[in-house]
Amino acid sequence: MDPMDGGMRYTPGSSDKDWDTAVTFLPASDNKKLEKKRGPGKVGIVVGLVILAAVLALIIGLLVWHFHFRKDLKLQKIYTGSLRITNQVFVDAYENPDSTEFKDLANQVMDQLKSMYSESPEMSKYYITSRVQAFSEGSVIAYYESEFAVPVGKDAAVDRAVSSLSEMYSNKIRRVQQGPLVFDHVVSSALDTRLFSKARTSTRFAQHARSSAEEIVKSPGFPDQPYTPNSFVQWQLRGDPGHVLKLSFDTFNLEKNCSNDFVRVYDSLVAMDKYLMAEKCGFYSPSNPLTFISSRNVMLVTFVTNEEENFPGFRARVTQISRESPEIACGGKLSGSSGIFTSPNFPSYYPASTTCQWDIEVPDGKFIKLKFPKFMVSTGSPNCPEDNVQIVGKSTLCGQQPANTMVPVNSNKVTVVFKSDSSQVDRGFSATYEVFEPSDPCPDQFQCDNKRCVSLSVRCDGWNDCGDSTDEKNCKCDASMIQCRNGFCKPMFWRCDSVNDCGDDTDELNCGCKIGEFKCKNDQCVSEKLKCDGNPDCKDGSDEEGCTRGDICQASTFACSNGKCITKLKPMCDGQDDCGDNSDESNCDCGKKAYSKSRIVGGQEADVGEFPWQVSLHVKNTAHVCGASVISDRWLVTAAHCVQDDAKIKYAQPGTWEAYLGLHRQKEKQLATKRYLKQIIPHPYYNAYTYDNDIALMELDLPVTFSATIQTICLPAATDVFPAGETVTISGWGATREGGAGAPVLQKANVRVINGTVCNELMGGQITSRMTCAGILTGGVDACQGDSGGPMSLFTNDRMFLAGVVSWGDGCARRNKPGIYTNVPKFRAWIKEKTGV
Template identity: 50%
Template sequence: VTHERQHRGLTAASLTNTSYDMEPLKSGKKIPTEQFLPASDAKKLQKKRISFRAMVAIGLPTALAIIALVTGLLVWHFHYRYNGRVRKLFSGYLTISSQTFSDAYENSNTTEYKELASKVSKQLKSIYGQVRLLSKNHVGSNVQGFSEGSNNGIIAYYLSEFNVPESQVSAVDEAMASLDGVGNARKSRRGFGRRTDNSLIIDGMTSGAVDARLAGRNLKRSVKRSHHAHGNQTDIIRSPGFPDSAYLPNLYTEWQIRADPEHRMRLEFDVLDLEKDCRNDFIKVYDSLAPSEKQVIAEKCGYRLPGEKICGEKPPKTVYTIKSNQATVRFHSDLSYVSEGFSAEFEAFEPTNPCPGRFQCDNDLCVSPNLQCDGYNDCGDMSDERGCTCNETQIKCMNGFCKPSFWRCDGVNDCGDNTDEENCGNCKAQEFRCRNSRCIPAQKQCNGYNDCGDGSDESQCEKSIAVHCSALTYKCKNNQCISKLNPMCDGETDCADGSDEAECKCGTKPYKSSRIVGGKDSNDGEWPWQVSLHVKTQGHVCGASVISNRWLVTAAHCVQDNEKFNYSQPDQWEVYLGLLNQGETSKSTLKHVKCIISHPLYDHLSYDNDIALMELDSPVTLSQNIWPVCLPEATHDFPAGRSVWITGWGKLREEVDAIASVLQKAEVRIINNTVCSKLMDNGITPRMICAGVLSGGVDACQGDSGGPMTSTESNGRMFLAGVVSWGDGCGRRNRPGIYTRVTEYRSWIREMTGV
């Protein structure tokens, strides 16, 4: 935990009676967490009388010293100020597998600690020395602490300082990112393994720029203290000077607190008194022994309400207008401290001009005037889309609405009166359009005969019939083909041999439920097929889906090697099943990978055939938290306009680096491939399926790759419609997410896995 303060004016109780205690975990490692450091009391200075002779004796050397100091400052000012030098601090950790952790590495005064710290510092210098831009600006590196890593190895936490010309700051950031292997917008984070001398083997390196507020030259860093917290023990720490004096300005303090093996810590702040400006006063908690921004657990600054969990449903675009200057609002809540909270926003307005500079919806919602007549229902009641004059890029619907032209002939009635689906070279009025594009008289639908030839005119009827087999019909195990659309596992036996209902222990949710960008937290067990794939020492990288007790489906681009890391090697991966919160991996089932099978035709440039299989080293026990999703047959139809779900722990917004802690879920709509290809610059192949919310704000993002896109089918079962693959940014308007179409790989999956 770090606490930094830059201005006077805070009362004595900036932090009081902070306590933490230990609770056991079923399994786990030591979890290091930084904490506050107390500062020593200020010493009082007293004036003394000094004789004239003593003043001369003291004054001359003092004057010379002042002259030398001023000269030095001028040189420094000229050299650094006018050459624009910037101080950059990077923090991170190295994973050392060639050393075994012991308690001696917890104490910075031991010989073992000092020797290993020296080796790590030299190793960092060697690593930076391989990049000229880093080596010439590197000032030095210091080890901040050691903790126990996987397989009893050691994690070394460090701070590295660079003195960088202002014009090269971005280049240095990029050079450091290259060491860390940070990927692009839809790819996983990449690490690397290397051995730089005969004594230390470095399995991975993670680094990032230190919070700029902590890198200020005017901060006075107090002595760092460490503490080892033990099970069933509660300790109290207090902010510097409390309760006798105010917190000093420009002071940066730290605590490092370690847990016993197989335990975790609970840190409670009883009193927080912070300045309003977050630049001047803040508290940060890290899951690290160095202030690494990639391992921030929480930050508190400014004036905040208590951290209450808000997880209820927000009514879409709902505004209640009270046309008086008084209102009474009553909230009803239960007595739980951890269940759903509530939140409301209010805004006062001038009755004669309720939406200054904005468009007033009929429901009194105020939206940007740029959203008026753009084809999207931004108000929620369509009032922003009424009475519009369509431009050349829009469809003019017969009902007066304007819709984006790329929605024409996509198979979805976007206008509401079917204007956008007329004159599309389809069937005439009173005709039925078959899936094979044939047109038949509408009265022939559901007449018991296969008039289309592919059975589609009988596919959604009360009774299924036997038809000639084609690429669009479902084939039973006895080689009989039936007309019914998507008959597999719908709760009704349609095949004479019952094979359509024979393998249906999949796709059910044991729990009933009421970032993914624009998503919300999932409930425990809500998505039991969701898997978190971790690269050892790097944390969560990709998602995957359980399809049996031994096999997972993920994206091929998640398991492709690069020049720094062998992602195709099974021993690099850890698989967490039944996981909800990334901070509670010890509660989930950990498995390792025996075999990785990437599709042989995967194209890393186009992301075509972006699918891979993982075999676990041993079968996992299926339960209410771990359950396979249903695999669709090649003939399964996921039509445009169908609502589907995407889930994952990826980034919550495109512009941030941190991934979600709790599994996120979001509902999106399948988009016609012809329309999607236009939106995505003709980069869509028939083996891809598009889904999203074209108005923006809901999408998969970095860290979601390989995860599932699932569709709720007949009988409530969920089928794997797609695998998160790629996209242009995250949640951008008219830029849907692109997924691997699973129906195209059903035979390949069965051949490789037997599932």
């Protein structure tokens, strides 16, 4: 609430009758006293001079303070660092900060640091104190914090001086009162100011992982309550000598903004940016977990929160791994005609300070083709000075490369070297190698300019199979193809569909409408049956003009509850009250993925909670049969063809079904919420032969409680349309290939809405206005058996809307055979009538 609304306020133009009767105005005894005086008088002049003098004194004081005294203002600067003591041997007592051995060596290190700082004018004047945080093996590494009080404007000079310590004190001997310390490898840098705010509660833990057990690291209060505000927590993690540490987050759910709440993981025992492996916030799914491996037997985890927006938090397991373990081994000699190699710990984060070398040799007379299906290697600049993959004699790769990046090597030998520096790790890469004939790099295939090999059958078929369009250049088209003026060939069924497929409009020239078609004002042709059907099939909406609908809004507008019609495209849930009564912003608590990501062929596994409205429908005591979508705490939307009886099973009976909400893996039904059905309502005009009106509603026997993995999807408005080319998402547990078995884990894929005229021609005239076509016409991505009833969702206004219901198709993922989906906006009124949603 606005603070001004919290108390009494004046309302202009009010006529409060109590005011007239309750207030008495006293008459003035002398009217002259009410007249305005002509001058300020002597007293006024004196008061004015005093005020002027005070203002001038204040200004002068501020200027003097700014230019003279302000130089005394000091900033608290904390620098963290480490140094290696080469003439000491690590003992177990150094792990305990309360031990005599720890304190004695810590005092020597602090004296040493004071001596080091005294030799630099930029540091000696401002140095206050140092604190040793920990020791570790190697011979002995000391981790410390040093505090300085630095005048404003001098902090940059001190930063440079501290950073130069590694050069000043490399392999030098310094003697202190307690005895000589021989040290080298000094590293120091300024501590992130977010890590030492006095407003935060600070907590430290020290844990040592042993071979026989795992240590647990979790945010304060987890899992019983959200993490605490304004807190700073550190975990110093150790392993035995000869081991490294593995940190695996099985739950990670923080605020999305890393400026507020975040976790930092260091390859060190003190928070130095030089050893910062990663800073993370938001949500990471257990199916795609965060896993880090240290380069040594130490690791530091820090957790910082601000005063608001507290989330469930995190839990992680800490284990130690032998340096000889195959889990982190990399490099070696590879031979044979093909093979695979990956960065350490792939697909999780590779360790810092790592070097791997693979020497690949194939039979004499052959050349090598390297391919990187996935490539994510951290980099700070284009020339790859930090982490990189070097193909010796060819090229150096870093950053995020396109899938299946290919590098041909005109030799039967090649060396590949992967290097990571001490900070900022990433998920790494997977790579394959195979041989090819020097004279024939693509046997029985077409070689693209980008060196990719594609089937000869896709040459000049209208599809960009190469990725650089070289398979479609310089083509001579046959009679079944459109010959574009720019040399491309395109399928004939794309002619005159109002989409510039050629790129030079050749396919849209000299177009006239066929018998039974309506010509739009923009010269687009649509079926006469679509005129005045309440849906703007013409892109300019001209097929809906002149249609008698009384006071009902035109189909190209949104009908508000107050009767107002909105012409704005997709006004629902966009955060703006376009109607004036907020009806376009009502019922918007939906379509939000709880977390930071039909018949699905060619897709990939979804993250846990990525589609919290997805439902798995099972016939009781059997496996998954169909999908559905949650639209309220009691109602689901599915396909009508899923609930049609057959000779063996009464699919139309509610008692046949059980619904699993919040399910991710089919084998983990015990983790999901199970509900039985109260009633099933298939659309009364469903046609089992044509699949027209293929939609049904299911009412649950008991309402569900919404959670991170169970949420509603937004329902579109009756007037919403999905233009050709719009990206939509399909999801489900159906078969991952035609004729194959169902997927054990929820799958997802992005497809595009296909032009209705093109789709109708491809599908033999079977498409009605109550159907939407979507897919990838090149094939390879589609819905399949078992996904029926599931959602085709559209992301708009920061929410997912139920654009369609998986209905039918001609096989799965076939070329030029899109998937067919029930057009949900056509049934919005029916859903409202039956469910009230």
